[in-house]
Each structure stands twice: as structure tokens, then as C-alpha cells.
Amino acid sequence: MKAIQVGLIGLGTVGAGTFHVLQRNQAEIRGRAGRGIEIAMVAARSAERAKAYQAIVGDGVPCVGDAQQLVNNPAIDIIVELIGGIEPARTLVLQAIANGKHVVTANKALLALHGTEIFEAAREKGVVVAFEAAVAGGIPIIKALREGLTANRIEWIAGIINGTTNFILSEMRGKGLDFATVLKEAQRLGYAESDPTFDIEGVDAAHKLTLMSAIAFGVPVQFDKAYVEGISSLQATDIKYAEQLGYRIKLLGITRRRQEGIEVRVHPTLIPASRLVANVEGAMNAVVVQADAVGTTLYYGKGAGAEPTASAVVADLVDVTRLATADPDHRVPHLAFQPDAISDTPILEMADVHTAFYLRLVVADQPGVLSRITTILAEHDISIDAVLQRESAEGERQTDLIILTHDTIEGRMNEALAKMQGLPTVLAPIVRIRKEELA
DSSP states (O other), X not given: OOOEEEEEEXXXXXXXXXXXXXXXXXXXXXXXXSSOEEEEEEEOSSHHHHHHHHHHHOTTSOEESOTHHHHXXXXXXXXXXXXXXXXXXXXXXXXXXXXXXXXXXXXXXXXXXXXXXXXXXXXXXXXXXXXXXXXXXXXOHHHIIIIITTTSXXXXXXXXXXXXXXXXXXXXXXXXXXXXXXXXXXXXXXXXXSSOHHHHTTHHHHHHHHHHHHHHXXXXXXXXXXXXXXXXXXXXXXXXXXXXXXXXXXXXXXXXXOSSOEEEEEEEEEEETTSXXXXXXXXXXXXXXXXXXXXXXXXXXXXXXXXXXXXXXXXXXXXXXXXXTSOGGGSOOTTSSOGGGOOOOOBOOGGXXXXXXXXXXXXXXXXXXXXXXXXXXXXXXXXXXXXXXXXXXXXXXXXXXXXXXXXXXHHHHHHHHHHHHTSTTBOSOOEEEEEXXXX
């Protein structure tokens, strides 16, 4: 059978990795796909960059400076989009779909913001949009959610899905350093970009979580309704206190089914140190899925890098190759559920989310302070799990009061915090970090 022809847009870290993995493992890939998969043409953003790409791929594969030559080429069956960003990626993907081509992409931002439009266009044209590489690099979490766990009612997902922030938090905990110092080291080592905003402010993780939530719960992709909070204001002091209480702090993406709706949130989170996911260090990723039939499953591995991400891209190419001649109505749906089964279950506002909390208050070291704080919490039906008092680094006659609460509604905690912050004995802004047992 004739080899399937692939047009590769972008030959950066992941694109070059994809090219080399396809070249190196051709025999295994052909055996699994049932036919060969060949890169027929590579596109760059400019003619100058196309010349640089040519040196990487050799003379056998033409490199061009205009991606339209790929998406409009009738000889190409699959477009692999690896340039990232929204435009021109969105235009190119939609044009490829309009021309009846399948698409493989690692572009989580594109799908998080425009996935509904793209998947609908693909359904109407009877083509596949595959995106395993868009979430957690080489970890096959999309396939697990969409196919491996299809017999299950998924209850919640919690994931470390950004390697940059996990590296920073691991270094802060292990070396007792502050955020700014570790960020500079992460940039020096290449774990963080020169502009790390998307990573450290949780946006990258929220893009990925939005896609997992849609697949898990059969809802549209709704990035604009996700709650997003990063790690840039996290202090080494709180990492130290969390450790003393038996917890570690990770930037988690959490999506959970509740009776009232679905939680979609990214924020720093205390996790018991005994949990496997709490011990994921460095730039590694991990995703925990809780489902009714199988129970708890954990997916761990490299969330970025040339060949780990290329592994997911090539796996998608093999899947699309296998399905290329299949009846479109009998393929696995893009978001796991058939289009007419997608529900309008609401995404909950953050004030309606149920979670526990870690609170750190710098308070005056005098009688009655703890009593007033606990009274305010009780007035808002918030029960206390643990209390720790330590001498404050802020100055004499002050103390750090650390409180762990049981689960409550976030809106109640917001009201209680406002009341506590107004007390004359509370001497600094209160630190609030959410806590999840992941039991």
C-alpha cells in the first residue's frame, strides 16, 4: 500500500524530534500502522528559515517558506502543525480541514481557545484532528481518557501538567530558595522561557486541563471559564510550613464532577506527602484519574522535550493512518463523546468550588488572637483540621499562625478571610493556598 504522505509545519524542537523518530523507527511504525508514513514536505515561517530546515532534513524532503503550499497540496494526506500560537496556526488547520486533510497538532493553546470550532469543522468534513502531544508531552493521557477508560464514569482528574513550575517548586522545597532565584536558574538551564508568564501563571496548565475536562465529562472546550492562578507569589516560608505539616505544594490542574456542575481550576495546592503525585519532582509530569470502575490510575512521564513529545505526535500519525479509510461515523470522537451527547453541564464559578485550605496569618503575639480567628471560621461553618504557631520572621511580638481547614465552599472562605483581614491583630496580608487530599 502506498505510504501516507505528511506535511510538517514547523521544524523546531518537537518538529525535528518528530522527523528523526519517524526516520529512525520506520520499520516498527510501518508494522503498526499497516503502511508507511512519510514526510513529503516541510514548511517554515519564512524562506530563510526554510533553508535552515533543509540542512536538517536533507535533500530528499523539500522545505518551503509558505505553509499554504502544504495545506493546499492534494498529494498530502495529513498535516502536522507544530508552530504553536493561535495564528497562523488556526487558519492553516481550518484550511487543511476544508481541503479534506487530517490534522495532528501539539497546540494546546489553539485547541483550548478554538477547539469547538476546529472539531466541528473536522466532523463536517469527516476528518480526524489528533492532539495527544498537546497535553503532558509523551504521556498518553488523551488516549487513556478517550479510549482506555471509556467504560468508566470519571469522577476527577488532578495533574502536574507543567514541567517548568514543577521544577521551580521542587527546587524551592529542596534548597529552601525563593521563587525569583529558582526562576533565574530554570531559565539558565532551559526549563523556563525568557518570558515564562504562560508557565508560571498557570495558563499553559489551564490550556491542557480544559482539554482533559472536556474529554472526561463530555462538555465543550471552555478555557474562558477555567480558574487560573500561578506560583509567582508563592513563598519559601509556606513550602517549609507545608512540609512540617506533612504536605507538599504543587501547581495542580484539577477538574471534578459535582452535582451542581464541573470544577476546572489551576492553582498551587497542598497535597499529602504520602501521595505518589506529591513525590513527582523536577520537570516531570503526572496525572491522577479517579474513575468509578477502575478506581485510581496514575500516568507519569516527561511532559515536554523533543522526542517525548514527538512520541505522541507519531502515535497520532499511526492512529490517523489506521483510521484514514474508516467510516468517519465509527471513529473515536475527538472529545470521546458523540457530538449529540455533549452536555451543557455548567462550569462552576470558583466561589462554588469545594476544597480545603492552608492559611498563614502574621498576627500580634497577644492573648485572644487565636480565639477570635477560630470564632470567625466557625461563624462561616469552616472547621479546623490543624493549627501550628511559629515565631514570625516578620519581627518581634508577632507570630505565624498556620491553619489547615476541612473542606468548605470557597465563597465562605472568601467571606471569612475578608473578616479576618480586617482585624487589627492581623498584621500582614493573609496567605491562602488550597489543599486537596486526593483520596
